[in-house]
Amino acid sequence: MKGYIQVYTGNGKGKTTAAYGVAVRAIGAGMKVCLVQFIKGLHSSEFNTFKKLSDSIDIFQYGEGNFIFNEPSEKDIYKAKKGLERLKAIIASGKYQVVILDEINMAVYLQIISIEDIIDILANRPENLEVILTGRYAHPKIIEMADLVTEMNEIKHYYKKGVLAREGIEK
Amino acid sequence: MKGYIQVYTGNGKGKTTAAYGVAVRAIGAGMKVCLVQFIKGLHSSEFNTFKKLSDSIDIFQYGEGNFIFNEPSEKDIYKAKKGLERLKAIIASGKYQVVILDEINMAVYLQIISIEDIIDILANRPENLEVILTGRYAHPKIIEMADLVTEMNEIKHYYKKGVLAREGIEK
Numbered sequence: 558m559k560g561y562i563q564v565y566t567g568n569g570k571g572k573t574t575a576a577y578g579v580a581v582r583a584i585g586a587g588m589k590v591c592l593v594q595f596i597k598g599l600h601s602s603e604f605n606t607f608k609k610l611s612d613s614i615d616i617f618q619y620g621e622g623n624f625i626f627n628e629p630s631e632k633d634i635y636k637a638k639k640g641l642e643r644l645k646a647i648i649a650s651g652k653y654q655v656v657i658l659d660e661i662n663m664a665v666y667l668q669i670i671s672i673e674d675i676i677d678i679l680a681n682r683p684e685n686l687e688v689i690l691t692g693r694y695a696h697p698k699i700i701e702m703a704d705l706v707t708e709m710n711e712i713k714h715y716y717k718k719g720v721l722a723r724e725g726i727e728k
Numbered sequence: 729m730k731g732y733i734q735v736y737t738g739n740g741k742g743k744t745t746a747a748y749g750v751a752v753r754a755i756g757a758g759m760k761v762c763l764v765q766f767i768k769g770l771h772s773s774e775f776n777t778f779k780k781l782s783d784s785i786d787i788f789q790y791g792e793g794n795f796i797f798n799e800p801s802e803k804d805i806y807k808a809k810k811g812l813e814r815l816k817a818i819i820a821s822g823k824y825q826v827v828i829l830d831e832i833n834m835a836v837y838l839q840i841i842s843i844e845d846i847i848d849i850l851a852n853r854p855e856n857l858e859v860i861l862t863g864r865y866a867h868p869k870i871i872e873m874a875d876l877v878t879e880m881n882e883i884k885h886y887y888k889k890g891v892l893a894r895e896g897i898e899k
Contacts (some may be wrong), residue, residue, distance in 0.1 A: 558895075561891070561897075563741075569878035569879065570744035570878050571736055571743075571880065572742075574745070574748070574751070574752075575742035575746040576745075577745070577749030577752050577753075578745025578747070578749045578752075578774070581749075581774045581777045581778070582745070582748075582772065582773045582777070582896055582899075583773070583896045584773060584777045585896065601756075602757035603752045603753040603756045604756060606752045606755045607752070607756075607774075609781065610777065610780065612788070631822065654896075655896075655897075677739065687897060700883065700884070703884060704884070704886040704891075705741060705884055706883035706884040707880050708882065708883050709878050709879070709881075710879045710880075710881055711878060712871065712879050713871070713874060713875070713877040714876050715732055715876050723729055725754075725756065726761050
């Protein structure tokens with residue numbers, strides 16, 4: 558089966574969770590999934606669920622937590638570079654049919670990962686590999702390369718009511 | 729924890745999968761999830777994965793398959809009514825912390841479920857229940873009641889290249 562490039566971008570809730578939903582579907586069809594998270598570095602509830610599915614999904618994190626509102630530190634940049642190296646190895650391994658690059662758009666936007674590196678990886682991926690890229694501010698070159706792009710637009714969000722991230726729902 | 733009403737609507741891919749992603753997260757936090765699917769009546773790959781998580785998620789289907797391009801039949805209407813009855817029992821049971829009403833927006837749009845019935849259910853739900861509604865054409869009254877609304881907009885879709893639904897990715 559030919560693999561495509563899917564992008565979930567925009568300012569609304571549902572980008573990472575949509576990628577998780579594709580993972581759930583792919584696992585159900587016997588595929589192997591790899592989730593590589595950039596930017597994020599925290600344990601989130603979903604990892605407990607993925608642990609139960611660990612024959613089918615591997616997870617790697619290359620972030621220092623949420624620095625969206627700060628300048629990336631040296632350590633952030635170092636981790637992102639490590640993530641990129643690992644990503645190349647993940648793809649070269651041929652072990653996976655779906656690779657999710659969570660928050661990669663944000664990593665490119667913050668310039669801790671270069672757009673050229675990502676384009677190179679996408680252009681040279683195996684034919685049967687589905688790659689899913691999430692995060693705000695998807696680079697125009699990534700949108701151009703992608704086969705499917707959904708923009709999640711925030712129409713209403715309870716954060717604006719002062720609701721904090723809740724365990725099991727947002728984290 | 730107070731439960732909210734989340735809506736995923738719009739014409740882009742990612743509505744149902746975003747709801748699945750929330751399910752994965754909620755399950756990881758020890759919550760019980762109920763997925764009620766309207767319109768759809770087919771087995772989809774994700775059910776194999778949910779089967780492995782069956783201590784934490786129950787699934788009910790009340791559709792006859794994909795009739796989006798046809799008029800709903802008597803049987804569709806009958807099933808939707810049954811689904812609505814079941815939904816009331818599901819909510820009344822107090823067993824779940826998250827209830828996903830997949831394609832409910834479409835069921836309301838097609839008038840096989842009345843907007844009044846849904847509003848009544850949402851308005852009278854227990855305080856701690858998170859309800860997630862998916863599907864195109866979300867009713868303005870549902871958007872008004874919701875705490876979180878994301879519109880998934882299709883920017884690019886490989887269906888337009890003639891790609892059919894692929895097992896493990898779309899079904």
